Amino acid sequence: MSHNIAPDQNDTNIDIGRFIHETSYKRNKKEIIFGNVKFDVLLKEKNKILIGETKKTSRFETASKYQMLYYLKILEEAGIEAKGVLLYPEEKKRTEVILDEKSKDELNEIIEQIKQIIKLDTPPKPDSKKYCKTCGYREFCYA
Numbered sequence: 001m002s003h004n005i006a007p008d009q010n011d012t013n014i015d016i017g018r019f020i021h022e023t024s025y026k027r028n029k030k031e032i033i034f035g036n037v038k039f040d041v042l043l044k045e046k047n048k049i050l051i052g053e054t055k056k057t058s059r060f061e062t063a064s065k066y067q068m069l070y071y072l073k074i075l076e077e078a079g080i081e082a083k084g085v086l087l088y089p090e091e092k093k094r095t096e097v098i099l100d101e102k103s104k105d106e107l108n109e110i111i112e113q114i115k116q117i118i119k120l121d122t123p124p125k126p127d128s129k130k131y132c133k134t135c136g137y138r139e140f141c142y143a
Ligand code: SF4
Pocket: 126, 127, 128, 129, 131, 132, 133, 135, 136, 137, 138, 139, 141
C-alpha cells in the first residue's frame, strides 16, 4: 500500500467487504475522509466521537483492532478525542477499541516495524499465513 499497489478490486472477499460496508448500519453512519484514511463516524457521545469499522468476520480481530487504533491515533494527533467500535453485522457482534498508553506503545512499535519493511529494496518472501487465503494482495505475493 505504501508503494501505491492496490489490492485486486475484483477479489470476491473485497466485493463482500464492500457490500457489508455499504449496506450495514446505514441509518446513523457518515463516511469521513481524514488525511489518507477513511472511516465511518457512527455517532457523537458528549465530547467524543465514535468511529465505526464494519468487518465481515471477527476472525482477524487483532489486525482490525490495530487498524482502528491507527485511526484513533491520527484523530488524537489532530486534537480530536474519539473511541472506536468494530462491527460484525453478520455475527451481530461489536467490540470497543480504546486508544490508551499501552495500545499506543504497541501501535508505535508496529508502525516502526512497518517502516523498516517499507525501506527494503525488495519485499520479504511470502510467509504463508491464515490471512493469505482471503487477502486481495495474494496475486502479487504468490504469482
Ligand atoms: S503475505 Fe499473505 S497476507 Fe501478506 S500481502 Fe501477501 S497474501 Fe496478503
